[in-house]
Amino acid sequence: MAQVQRTPLADQAADILLDRIRSGEWGLGQKLPGETTLAAQLGIGRSTAREAIRQLAGRGVLSTRQGAGVFVTALDAPEDWDAVLRRTDIVSVIEARIAIESEAAALAAERRTAADLRGIRRALDGRRGHAPGIEQHVDADTAFHRSVIAAAHNPILLDLFDGFTPRLRQAMIDMLRLRGDDGGADDDLRHVRLADAVAARDSRAAAAESRSHLVDLAAVLS
Template sequence: MVAPLRRNLLADQAADLLLRRLAAGEWEVGAKLPGETTLAAELGVGRSTVREALRMLAGQGLLRARQGAGVFVERTEPVRGDGWESVLRAESIAAVVEVRNAIEVEAARLAAGRADEDDELAMRRALDRRAVAFAEGDREFVDADIDVHRAVVVAAHNPVLTELFETFVPRLTEAMVEMVELLGVRDRDPDPDADEHRALVDAVVSGDAEAAVAISRAHLEAMLAAVRRLGR
């Protein structure tokens, strides 16, 4: 029995441990992996964590899910590019960006129809703070960037959406700090996304829901594309 995982980022670590077991020959090419319940018990994590780990490995061509049959081994070692650690990091960040897309695009749409003067003031202040934080450090910049998006979410005036976003912020922060480092975002001066953030706030303030949605979605899709290129 494999010892349970005890650190953070369990999906990443579960994928790494499964990769080690593949490389050690525990399962040959063509073999069917144990079910999610069995793997979850072996790794000491939940089934959703196992499912995400299997998705990561499938994304690298190591595994293939067959509808109604299970998950099978396609390869026992990844194609080496920038290294498995970079692949795992990119996969983890991409998953976070996908959730951002689900939350923030809808928040932008709602905020465009509900933002009041207090919301505008909060968004403008967050933009100003973000501009200053660009020169301060990765974590400071990420915190300030998230504050802009938080202000948009709050402007949607949906308490459930706000609670969902706040619950997500710790994971979001860690992923975005990693992304800023991996992509060298702060190496590009001036900030390449400053105008995009300002345009989002302008669209929300003007009540242009269509523009707010388009800007938010385009921003996150570009981010997702950049992150996925890291995992290739």
């Protein structure tokens, strides 16, 4: 059985425990051996084993139940979201946006309030009347799409969009510089149609408008 060979001991112990969980040694919901047993298996002290468990609990893999023990709550540790985005190509980001934003647009059409609609209209006006400059256009466009997602009243969808924004912003700026334009009246009209579909509570049209716009964007960037 693998033992810890290098420092920091707690980090190494956490890695070994995670590898054992990934390999299926303990299933979802299964209880781990006690700290004394784990420490002996890993060749470390109980306090180090406790810290390794604490690390994996913080990553959502383990859960400590008072008086009951330590249990497996996930079979792998989710990777840091920012790290995933940093190594993901832009087209993959756009494809993920399609899944998120088309659903968000449909939900926005169903759930939007009068205040949400005012926010969408303000963002639309800001997008059409943005100050000269590619960066300003990209930021105004992002603000519009965010206003639609906010109207879906799903904080997870909004957090995902906010995670994409820094990864996508520079790519959009670079693309518009190469094209020499921002899509003009046709692009503006597509965003008007999206806003109108949300206003009309037409979830199918809202999802279709959002999807069509982003599919075309992915084609340009690929």
